[in-house]
Amino acid sequence: MDCVKVGRLIAKLRKEKNLTQKNIADALGIQNKTVSKWECGSGCPDLSLWPELSAILGVDMKQMMEGEITPNKPDSGNIDKVRFYVCPSCGNILVSTGSASIFCCGRKLEYLLPGDTSDAPEITAEEMDTDYFVTFEHPMTKEHYISFVACVKSDRVFLNRLYPEQSPTCRIPISIGGKLYAYCIKHGLSVYPFVG
Known part of the structure; x- marks a missing residue:
């Protein structure tokens, strides 16, 4: 798992949802320093936190663990x-x-x-x-x-x-x-x- 990629993605998704690091930390029952550590790429979330973190950020857990979200092709209107x-x-x-x-x-x-x-x-x-x-x-x-x-x-x-x-x-x-x-x-x- 590439912690730097994962951290960048967590920061991006958090900002899209207008959440602070403290909001995420409080929802997960951890310290906001831990969220900061993830976003800096100094570590990755504990396995037990992934399901709840993906729910908070509204993203597929597997793609979040890979550090990038694969977008769907745009709807062609067909x-x-x-x-x-x-x-x-x-x-x-x-x-x-x-x-x-x-x-x-x-x-x-x-x-x-x-x-x-x-x-x-x-x-x-x-x-x-x-x-x-x-x-x-x-x-x-x-x-x-x-x-x-x-x-x-x-x-x-x-x-x-x-x-x-x-x-x-x-x-x-x-x-x-x-x-x-x-x-x-x-x-x-x-x-x-x-x-x-």
Whole structure:
């Protein structure tokens, strides 16, 4: 571990958060001389302090230990590169429009890849007012249900969260084209061309 690189990064992140060395020291229950020592490159944080230090500074612990943060590529604005993530611990649904490092419940999440469409539930869509009313042929038990449905079109993502023992339906604003994504907790992500 390069203590000089780590120290420079800690100082940079601390200043970005408008924190003093004393703020960091008080939060970690150590002396502010210790934080100063890190920032000067005269030592590195004790292993037991890394998780809390990374939380305080809002940075991935692994990258902080390496002394540099690898930035993601800028979002090119291409909604066709939308990626969905589901936390295996809490079930949170997260979305990005390009490559990203997504973390939830302390874990780095991998984006969902569409599976075999032969197992995908059948859908029907009917116009209702200004929306499509979409129905899935799918059980919605606690052990087997659709967690979310998303319609991706132009510059928008319409995300509908579904729950066990709920009707497998959602409403999507009327538009032509786009893709419809459905995530079943057992069978994974399915993609449908959607023209309404």
